[in-house]
Amino acid sequence: MADYKLELKGVCKSFPGVKALDGVQLAVRPGTVHALMGENGAGKSTLMKCLFGIYKMDEGEIYIDGEKTDILNPDDAMKKGIAMVHQELQPVLARSVGENLYLGRFPTHNYGPLKVIDHKKMYAETERWLKELEMDFDPKAPLGSLSIGQMQSVEIAKAVSHDAKVIIFDEPTSSLSDKEVEALFRIMNMLRDRGVAMIYISHKMDEIKRIADDITVMRDGTYVGTWPAAEMSTDQIIAKMVGRELTNVYPERESNIGEVVLEVNDLSSIHEKSFQDISFTLRKGEILGFGGLVGAQRTELMEGIFGIRHIAKGEIKVHGKPVNIKKSKDAMNAKIGMITEDRRGNGIFGCLSIKDNVGVSVYNKYLNAGFILDHGKINKIVDDSIERLSIKTPSMQEHIQNLSGGNQQKVIISRWLANDPDILIMDEPTRGIDVGAKHEIYEIMADLAKQGKAIIMISSEMPELLGMSDRVYVMCNGHITGEITVKEDMNQEKVMSYATMFSQTAVKE
Amino acid sequence: MTKTKNQKIKDFLINNGVIIIMFILVIYTSVTSSNFFTVNNGLNILANMSYRLVIALGIAGCVITAGCDLSAGRMIGFAACIAGTLLQKADYAGKFYPDMQPLNVFLVLLIVVAITGCFGAITGFFIAHLSVPPFIATLAMMEIVYGLALIYTGATPLGGYVTEYTNIANGRFLGLSYLIWIALAVAALTWFIFNMTRHGKYMYAIGGNPQAAEVAGVPVKTTMILIYMKAAMMYGLAGFMLGAKAGGASVNLGYGYEMEAIAACTIGGVSVTGGRGKVSSALVGVAVFELLKAALQYLGVDANAQYIAIGIVIFIAISLDIRKYVAKK
Numbered sequence: 031m032a033d034y035k036l037e038l039k040g041v042c043k044s045f046p047g048v049k050a051l052d053g054v055q056l057a058v059r060p061g062t063v064h065a066l067m068g069e070n071g072a073g074k075s076t077l078m079k080c081l082f083g084i085y086k087m088d089e090g091e092i093y094i095d096g097e098k099t100d101i102l103n104p105d106d107a108m109k110k111g112i113a114m115v116h117q118e119l120q121p122v123l124a125r126s127v128g129e130n131l132y133l134g135r136f137p138t139h140n141y142g143p144l145k146v147i148d149h150k151k152m153y154a155e156t157e158r159w160l161k162e163l164e165m166d167f168d169p170k171a172p173l174g175s176l177s178i179g180q181m182q183s184v185e186i187a188k189a190v191s192h193d194a195k196v197i198i199f200d201e202p203t204s205s206l207s208d209k210e211v212e213a214l215f216r217i218m219n220m221l222r223d224r225g226v227a228m229i230y231i232s233h234k235m236d237e238i239k240r241i242a243d244d245i246t247v248m249r250d251g252t253y254v255g256t257w258p259a260a261e262m263s264t265d266q267i268i269a270k271m272v273g274r275e276l277t278n279v280y281p282e283r284e285s286n287i288g289e290v291v292l293e294v295n296d297l298s299s300i301h302e303k304s305f306q307d308i309s310f311t312l313r314k315g316e317i318l319g320f321g322g323l324v325g326a327q328r329t330e331l332m333e334g335i336f337g338i339r340h341i342a343k344g345e346i347k348v349h350g351k352p353v354n355i356k357k358s359k360d361a362m363n364a365k366i367g368m369i370t371e372d373r374r375g376n377g378i379f380g381c382l383s384i385k386d387n388v389g390v391s392v393y394n395k396y397l398n399a400g401f402i403l404d405h406g407k408i409n410k411i412v413d414d415s416i417e418r419l420s421i422k423t424p425s426m427q428e429h430i431q432n433l434s435g436g437n438q439q440k441v442i443i444s445r446w447l448a449n450d451p452d453i454l455i456m457d458e459p460t461r462g463i464d465v466g467a468k469h470e471i472y473e474i475m476a477d478l479a480k481q482g483k484a485i486i487m488i489s490s491e492m493p494e495l496l497g498m499s500d501r502v503y504v505m506c507n508g509h510i511t512g513e514i515t516v517k518e519d520m521n522q523e524k525v526m527s528y529a530t531m532f533s534q535t536a537v538k539e
Numbered sequence: 540m541t542k543t544k545n546q547k548i549k550d551f552l553i554n555n556g557v558i559i560i561m562f563i564l565v566i567y568t569s570v571t572s573s574n575f576f577t578v579n580n581g582l583n584i585l586a587n588m589s590y591r592l593v594i595a596l597g598i599a600g601c602v603i604t605a606g607c608d609l610s611a612g613r614m615i616g617f618a619a620c621i622a623g624t625l626l627q628k629a630d631y632a633g634k635f636y637p638d639m640q641p642l643n644v645f646l647v648l649l650i651v652v653a654i655t656g657c658f659g660a661i662t663g664f665f666i667a668h669l670s671v672p673p674f675i676a677t678l679a680m681m682e683i684v685y686g687l688a689l690i691y692t693g694a695t696p697l698g699g700y701v702t703e704y705t706n707i708a709n710g711r712f713l714g715l716s717y718l719i720w721i722a723l724a725v726a727a728l729t730w731f732i733f734n735m736t737r738h739g740k741y742m743y744a745i746g747g748n749p750q751a752a753e754v755a756g757v758p759v760k761t762t763m764i765l766i767y768m769k770a771a772m773m774y775g776l777a778g779f780m781l782g783a784k785a786g787g788a789s790v791n792l793g794y795g796y797e798m799e800a801i802a803a804c805t806i807g808g809v810s811v812t813g814g815r816g817k818v819s820s821a822l823v824g825v826a827v828f829e830l831l832k833a834a835l836q837y838l839g840v841d842a843n844a845q846y847i848a849i850g851i852v853i854f855i856a857i858s859l860d861i862r863k864y865v866a867k868k
Binding site: 336338357358359361362368370375376377378379380381382386389390391393394397401402403405445 | 813
């Protein structure tokens with residue numbers, strides 16, 4: 031028998047403009063939990079998607095039990111004994127546990143060409159699988175009635191019922207309570223005893239120390255190394271993950287920081303799992319970075335401040351005066367602007383012109399006789415924006431969806447600048463934008479700060495966060511876990527250690 | 540990226556397919572039946588288009604925000620009935636309110652539009668504040684309005700209108716029926732609202748991306764209520780016009796017109812996925828429908844078979860329309 035249950039060798043995968051994986055390898059022993067670690071964007075999920083047949087790898091080989099094999103699609107992966115418990119679960123919430131478990135392969139009574147689903151068998155089998163994994167919920171209960179943790183257990187039961195020999199866990203604990211994490215680990219230990227090889231992706235160091243046998247670290251789409259978990263300290267792992275030079279693509283700027291323009295006190299979401307007890311300040315002319323892992327609730331916090339998410343308690347002061355922000359309009363009146371993370375989802379109006387995309391935030395400002403749009407003034411504003419931010423477009427009538435990501439982002443920035451905000455929240459301002467355009471966005475941000483605007487920048491890209499920010503707050507699990515005030519103190523290790531302080535933020539059960 | 544000449548021609552044909560087919564059909568009909576291309580017939584078609592355009596322009600606002608309005612037809616019927624009961628001749632035998640003098644025509648128009656506007660605002664409230672899907676909310680309102688119309692009239696047909704009322708259809712200005720002038724005025728007003736006011740821009744924004752609209756500070760809820768209220772007021776006007784033209788009304792007047800109006804909008808290029816559509820779209824759609832009906836009639840196509848032709852046109856038009864956007868991805 032081969033030493034390894036599963037081996038990946040020399041995996042390369044490119045997306046247009048980006049080399050996501052470059053010669054990555056991974057070898058997983060049977061009956062072990064193998065942690066796959068790396069920063070956001072290191073390529074962990076891409077690698078797993080290649081293994082599971084969601085992406086087709088450009089180069090590379092897959093060996094199962096020492097035999098070379100190809101995986102064509104997720105269905106093929108399942109047939110070859112590989113299962114995946116997704117980062118974002120995609121269950122059919124309205125249907126029962128049993129139906130979700132047997133989706134796509136329902137047991138049937140066959141009457142010639144007519145196939146009728148054998149509900150009795152399906153639920154009996156489901157019950158057997160659940161019992162085997164010591165889970166005690168009703169196979170007939172609608173999946174939506176279970177907690178996230180229980181749903182995940184169903185996913186695992188599904189994997190086991192497929193007789194999977196390799197199970198991929200992609201950040202399974204990101205939305206679980208402590209108790210649910212314990213249940214997950216119990217099941218994982220059980221599977222380990224049965225010789226199942228598990229790949230475990232997580233950022234939570236304490237979990238890795240508890241459950242993992244081996245650790246493989248990835249960085250920027252490349253393989254860094256594999257070590258036995260017992261031999262690595264948390265600090266050593268972090269050092270391996272971030273060990274990279276900062277490239278100097280950020281504009282030189284002299285910060286001219288003034289008085290406090292925004293003060294947030296004790297702000298909490300209505301959801302217990304979201305941001306809690308957040309306090310911070312923002313000053314004029316400052317670029318304030320918000321670092322953290324994906325899921326740290328930074329976006330939710332900013333959306334809460336901007337009035338598009340509900341807040342349970344807390345106070346927001348702009349220029350020292352408390353403001354009551356219930357909707358985005360209130361935030362705009364308080365001179366706050368927000369560039370959202372999901373440009374396509376809640377940023378652009380794809381089928382509308384550049385003019386309408388910019389104008390939407392100021393149509394109520396430029397009116398003749400109180401109700402007729404002053405197209406002359408609005409055109410001038412849009413023209414000026416196109417000129418000032420050098421937006422590449424044939425005309426302002428062009429539909430925004432025909433522009434590149436970078437130019438779309440500039441249009442959205444123009445939208446908010448047209449409203450002349452004092453505070454600009456930018457959530458992942460360079461996501462999905464090519465390198466050249468990124469630099470232009472940085473220049474714009476530096477320029478705005480120089481003009482005295484206060485900027486909050488959420489960034490999951492460490493070099494960007496450290497390169498652009500005057501000051502950095504780091505969030506973890508809905509809480510601010512650290513503040514780095516001096517430029518000289520900013521380094522990746524420090525941000526990473528704040529970003530993984532899960533123990534300090536544990537939610538009381 | 541320059542497109543070859545062939546591609547350009549192909550794009551043009553796809554983008555304007557239905558209109559081209561209509562043109563060919565109209566020319567063919569004009570050549571084969573001598574009395575199709577006459578002033579009288581033209582005026583007749585325009586008069587038929589008038590109230591349908593008013594309905595389509597109302598519904599266009601709903602469709603642009605990715606909604607629809609099923610209550611339009613019943614609102615038209617109810618509006619025509621209210622107008623009818625208030626505008627019967629004093630000496631008409633089967634008078635609904637025997638002791639009442641007929642009211643001023645413009646006052647009645649205001650009353651009718653105010654009543655349907657209220658119903659539209661209620662529908663809009665359910666859609667905007669209680670997140671009821673437009674399809675369901677307007678379906679509910681359709682039932683309610685029909686019930687109210689039945690109770691109000693006792694299902695009796697109305698007639699014997701004062702001449703001031705029927706004159707709205709029969710009277711002419713510069714050779715065109717007042718109905719046509721009213722439709723043109725409504726079209727102009729709608730164009731103004733769509734292009735020159737905040738409300739119009741907000742409507743397109745909500746249709747284009749409701750989440751982004753909310754982030755950008757668009758008053759989404761108020762705008763939605765206004766759209767459905769405005770639409771219902773236009774149905775009220777259309778019902779009033781239709782009553783004048785028919786010289787009578789019953790509760791079933793206007794039934795099914797909402798479907799034709801939605802179809803007309805989409806044929807003209809109002810996208811059911813939201814965000815796209817102009818006043819000219821509704822105008823083109825309504826014209827295509829009315830010309831098609833008239834041409835088929837002159838060509839001697841069985842009246843029942845005309846429904847099939849209309850259905851086929853909808854299939855073709857929408858397939859071509861969707862193609863435009865699919866190809867752009």
